[in-house]
Amino acid sequence: MCGIIGYIGKKQAAPVLLDGLKRLEYRGYDSAGISVIGENGSRKIFTLKATGKVAILEEKISKQNIIGNIGIAHTRWATHGKPCDKNCHPHLDCSGNISVVHNGIIENYRQLKNQLIKNGHHFSSETDSEIVAHLIEEFCKKMDFREAVLQSLKLLKGTYGLAILHKDHPAQMIVARLGSPLLLGVGKEEFIVASDACAIVQYTDKVVYLEDGEVALITSEGFEVMNIKNKQIEKKVSTLDWDMEQAQKNGLPHFMLKETFEQPESVKNAMRGRISKADGMARLGGLRDVEKKLKNINRIIIVSCGTSYYAGLVGEYMLEEYAGIPVEVEYASEFRYRKPILNRKTAVIAISQSGETADTLAAILEAKNKGALTLGIINTVGSTIARETEAGVYNHAGPEMGVASTKAFTSQLTILTLLTVFLGRQREMSLVTGQRILKELEKIPAQIETILKQGKEIKKIALKYKNYADFLYMGRKYNFPIAMEGALKIKEIAYVHCAGYPSGEMKHGPIALIDKNFPSLFVVPKDSVYEKNISGMQEIKARGGKIIAIATVGDKEIKKQANDVIFIPKTLEMLTPLLSVIPLQLLAYYVGVSKGYDVDKPRNLAKSVTVE
Ligand code: F6R
Numbered sequence: 001m002c003g004i005i006g007y008i009g010k011k012q013a014a015p016v017l018l019d020g021l022k023r024l025e026y027r028g029y030d031s032a033g034i035s036v037i038g039e040n041g042s043r044k045i046f047t048l049k050a051t052g053k054v055a056i057l058e059e060k061i062s063k064q065n066i067i068g069n070i071g072i073a074h075t076r077w078a079t080h081g082k083p084c085d086k087n088c089h090p091h092l093d094c095s096g097n098i099s100v101v102h103n104g105i106i107e108n109y110r111q112l113k114n115q116l117i118k119n120g121h122h123f124s125s126e127t128d129s130e131i132v133a134h135l136i137e138e139f140c141k142k143m144d145f146r147e148a149v150l151q152s153l154k155l156l157k158g159t160y161g162l163a164i165l166h167k168d169h170p171a172q173m174i175v176a177r178l179g180s181p182l183l184l185g186v187g188k189e190e191f192i193v194a195s196d197a198c199a200i201v202q203y204t205d206k207v208v209y210l211e212d213g214e215v216a217l218i219t220s221e222g223f224e225v226m227n228i229k230n231k232q233i234e235k236k237v238s239t240l241d242w243d244m245e246q247a248q249k250n251g252l253p254h255f256m257l258k259e260t261f262e263q264p265e266s267v268k269n270a271m272r273g274r275i276s277k278a279d280g281m282a283r284l285g286g287l288r289d290v291e292k293k294l295k296n297i298n299r300i301i302i303v304s305c306g307t308s309y310y311a312g313l314v315g316e317y318m319l320e321e322y323a324g325i326p327v328e329v330e331y332a333s334e335f336r337y338r339k340p341i342l343n344r345k346t347a348v349i350a351i352s353q354s355g356e357t358a359d360t361l362a363a364i365l366e367a368k369n370k371g372a373l374t375l376g377i378i379n380t381v382g383s384t385i386a387r388e389t390e391a392g393v394y395n396h397a398g399p400e401m402g403v404a405s406t407k408a409f410t411s412q413l414t415i416l417t418l419l420t421v422f423l424g425r426q427r428e429m430s431l432v433t434g435q436r437i438l439k440e441l442e443k444i445p446a447q448i449e450t451i452l453k454q455g456k457e458i459k460k461i462a463l464k465y466k467n468y469a470d471f472l473y474m475g476r477k478y479n480f481p482i483a484m485e486g487a488l489k490i491k492e493i494a495y496v497h498c499a500g501y502p503s504g505e506m507k508h509g510p511i512a513l514i515d516k517n518f519p520s521l522f523v524v525p526k527d528s529v530y531e532k533n534i535s536g537m538q539e540i541k542a543r544g545g546k547i548i549a550i551a552t553v554g555d556k557e558i559k560k561q562a563n564d565v566i567f568i569p570k571t572l573e574m575l576t577p578l579l580s581v582i583p584l585q586l587l588a589y590y591v592g593v594s595k596g597y598d599v600d601k602p603r604n605l606a607k608s609v610t611v612e
Contacts (some may be wrong), residue, residue: 003358009190020199029075030083035099036071074101081126091130093137104159104180153354198247241506256402264445270414280434281460282418303363304351307405311412313481332363353408354608355383462590474503475523485585
């Protein structure tokens with residue numbers, strides 16, 4: 001994920017900025033860059049960029065003599081335009097006087113860019129971010145720097161964390177926040193701005209958290225905070241009592257918990273700028289070049305592993321029901337050694353968080369050899385699978401550090417929903433259906449929030465059941481894959497034996513296991529198979545088995561059947577997996593933590609499985 005660092009004070013800026021960039025590396029990035037305003041005599045903005053590691057940028061900087069006490073820097077995680085030097089931040093205006101680093105996405109950048117081009121501006125990159133530098137340049141023709149920044153911000157739609165320099169204002173930095181975190185470290189005669197506390201903690205523990213809609217003007221003497229209407233805002237200086245690792249975890253004890261709680265945001269990021277409500281359509285830029293081919297496909301094969309495989313299974317239900325295309329989901333490790341029958345009308349879709357899983361890569365290469373259209377739903381920009389597939393959609397979930405996949409999974413489900421709408425609308429799906437799905441999808445982040453707020457109750461349930469050695473997790477239709485995913489989570493994080501099963505299959509074998517020492521969990525939202533699930537629960541109850549249920553809020557019947565219930569909000573049946581999986585992630589987490597396990601690095605597992 002992109003990272004911002006800015007420095008203004010008495011020290012040389014470049015080494016501080018480089019150090020900050022290194023501390024932001026853990027977030028994942030594909031390129032890095034720096035701008036420093038040179039001191040009197042050489043007053044110009046020195047900007048250096050490098051694709052790849054910060055070490056490459058460091059090497060470039062070491063060959064220059066960059067002297068200056070104010071600068072900004074950035075690690076980029078590509079969204080608009082591929083990872084390369086020209087797309088890397090900082091971005092400059094036409095004159096090279098204004099330098100900008102940006103986190104977030106400017107949704108209306110195309111309109112603004114077109115207008116700026118008409119006004120004579122020349123753009124050097126394919127990014128949305130560059131327009132900010134040119135907009136400020138445009139306003140600076142008529143007003144001062146500060147006012148020009150405020151006027152520019154008024155025109156931006158989307159999200160931003162911004163840090164801005166102007167060569168003619170060498171003692172000022174302006175920063176702004178809307179939907180993308182930014183904090184200001186307050187040191188002794190120095191200020192450090194960063195998108196992440198981990199780049200600040202080694203300099204100061206005094207911080208000011210900027211809120212959405214706030215802008216700060218910083219000099220080495222002090223700072224003032226205002227809103228975009230230039231109204232002054234009083235800010236409190238808080239004390240940060242985190243160490244480096246805690247800072248990376250945002251103060252939470254584990255990456256897994258942090259990433260679980262990031263899901264409202266990561267789901268939003270997966271859909272940001274991709275929903276076109278007016279025509280009930282999903283806009284998937286990464287598929288633009290293959291739109292025609294996609295119109296002609298008559299079969300989809302999804303290849304993936306582990307959690308990504310379960311996302312694929314949910315995708316199968318969605319795509320068949322709403323896009324009307326036959327779908328098969330295969331473990332990539334099986335697909336690669338079978339003799340799959342493929343042709344040009346088959347699309348093979350790889351789903352992978354890392355984009356490096358060896359089996360998924362091999363499956364995609366095999367499909368490519370056989371002439372299928374290959375696509376990727378990938379989180380890691382520029383990863384091998386992303387490069388090997390013909391086209392694809394990035395998740396934009398940000399790096400996932402916990403070994404257990406959480407936010408990548410819900411983000412994969414979000415992309416699969418968008419893909420279903422996209423392919424469905426290319427075919428028979430009505431405008432109204434497309435609009436209804438998208439409208440409900442947009443509500444999901446807030447609905448996830450309401451489930452996360454039940455963390456304490458979910459923890460209580462986890463502690464109540466933590467000593468059972470075996471579990472059966474069940475669901476049906478859209479929530480059968482969720483039962484499987486929940487079972488995988490508790491296996492890998494809490495080392496509890498747990499079988500995930502389609503609830504209709506229970507009577508064909510697993511019910512023999514049930515007694516008072518073998519609890520079951522049912523994912524049983526109010527959907528088209530609700531009654532069937534209830535029958536299954538009654539059979540378990542009749543055999544003395546304890547039951548935890550994940551049910552829809554307002555369901556009164558469920559309490560009669562289950563010993564413990566976790567409620568999720570109501571949504572469309574196809575979207576319930578995005579909600580029902582959250583309590584299962586938390587149950588696994590709390591059971592694992594209560595047993596003292598390292599939930600971020602479970603034994604025997606690796607985050608990226610690059611070997612067979
Ligand atoms: C489980 C988990 C793994 C991965 C699997 C595929 O929590 O993280 O099962 O989902 O190894 O990895 P990616 O998605 O990187 O291909």
